[in-house]
Amino acid sequence: MKKKRYKNKGLKETRAGFGKALTFLGRTNHKVVALCADLKTSLFMDKFSKEFPERFFQIGIAEANMMGIAAGLSIGEYIPFAGTFANFATSRVYDQIRQSIAYSYKNVKICASHSGLTLGEDGATHQSLEDIGMMKMLPGMTVINTCDYNQTYAATIAISNYFGPVYLRFGRPPVANFTSENQIFEIGKAIVLTEGKDITIVSTGHLVWESLEASKILYEKKGIECEVINVHTIKPLDENTILKSIDKTKCIVTAEEHNYWGGLGESVARILTTYHHNKKNKEYSIIQSLVAVNDIFGESGKPMELLKKYDIDRNSIINHVEFVLKNKKK
Incomplete structure (x- = not known):
């Protein structure tokens, strides 16, 4: 089977894609406003603030206040993009998001940079490894986790046209930029990047590229055909695309x-359990293995070294694939 190849077009920060898209929105939609908690340079919001000072609000290190102001601006039919680090955009302000944004379904876009282990040297106090879980449990909250610069740009444009609260998660370091520059981002629609018959790999964020690289190695060295799916929207989850794939492969690895x-991984496990329960064939079973951080806080270190240490890099994905295939029911 001929495998589709994705080329790394150069390393670029996903947060830079957000900043560029925000500036574009500022020029094309006068309802878009931006708020920041003293991190506008880190989130590439400088250009927006210079071009549209009347629509930029520097709140300072007062994230709870920022969420309340964003909720208020949305009542005035503005589209607020509130930006800070993922840890501060969730843990520090969860009450304000729940009460002022999610509960009343405000049209606020919570833009969370520096997520996950790849925040790197800032360490455990700043690395957010629980934010997706916190946000996906809020009723009505859309949760998006982009994989590269181009996709982050497209996602930022897309959420401006979507009414409702959104949590947009992206990262700090330069990572492979491999998706299409002209892509149309469809909220809630997973993307099958490569087709394969042996195993499904469902991945999100920075681990999409790691999954593609793992898939390439597995095919070239062992002839294993992986179906790699980019799940950029965690909620609502594209259940149909995932179930269609595992109906073919009968096994799955999730990577995040x-x-x-x-x-x-937990969201995928839920739909597999429901699907298994509804299948008439009592012998039908799916093996799932989760590539994720094992219930532990992070630490300071270089991004790629941390992915390796915490067993969520491409080599770990390869190991999980081999384990699943070894135990797959024939």
Whole structure:
């Protein structure tokens, strides 16, 4: 089977894709406003603030206040993009998000940078490994986790046209930029990147590229055909695309830069359990293995070294694939 190849077009920060898209939105939609908690340079919001000072609000290190102001601006039919680090955008302000944004279904876009282990040297106090779980449990909250610069740009544009609260998660370091520059981002629609008959790999965020690289190695060295699916939207989850794939492969590995409690893998396990229960064939079974952080806080270190240490890099994906295939029911 001929495998589709994705080329790394160069390393770029996903947060830079957000900043560029935000500036574009500022020029094309006068309802878009931006709020920041003293991190506008880190989130590439500088250009927006210079071009549209009347629509940029520097709140300072007062994230709870920022969420309340964003909720208020949405009442005035503005589209607020509130930006800070993922840890501060969730743990520090969960009450305000729940009460002022999610409960009343405000049209606020919570833009969370520096997520996961790849925040790197700032260490455990800043690395957010539980944010997806926290946000996906809020009724009505859409949760998006983008994989590269181009996809983050497209996602930022897409959520401006979507009414409702959104949690947009992206990262700090330069990573492979491999998706299409002209892509149309469809909220809630997973993307099958490569087709395969042996095993399904469902991944999100920075681990999408790691999954593609693992898939390439497995095919070239062992002839294993992996079906790699980019799940950029954690909620609502594209159940149909995932179930269609596992109907073919009968096994799955999920890969994410997040604690395995509350993340993508747990969401996939839920739909597999429901699907298994509804199948008439009592012998029908699916093996799933989760590539995720094993219920532990992070630490300081270089991003790629941390992925390796916490067993969520491409080599770990390969090991999980081989384990699943070894135990797959024939």
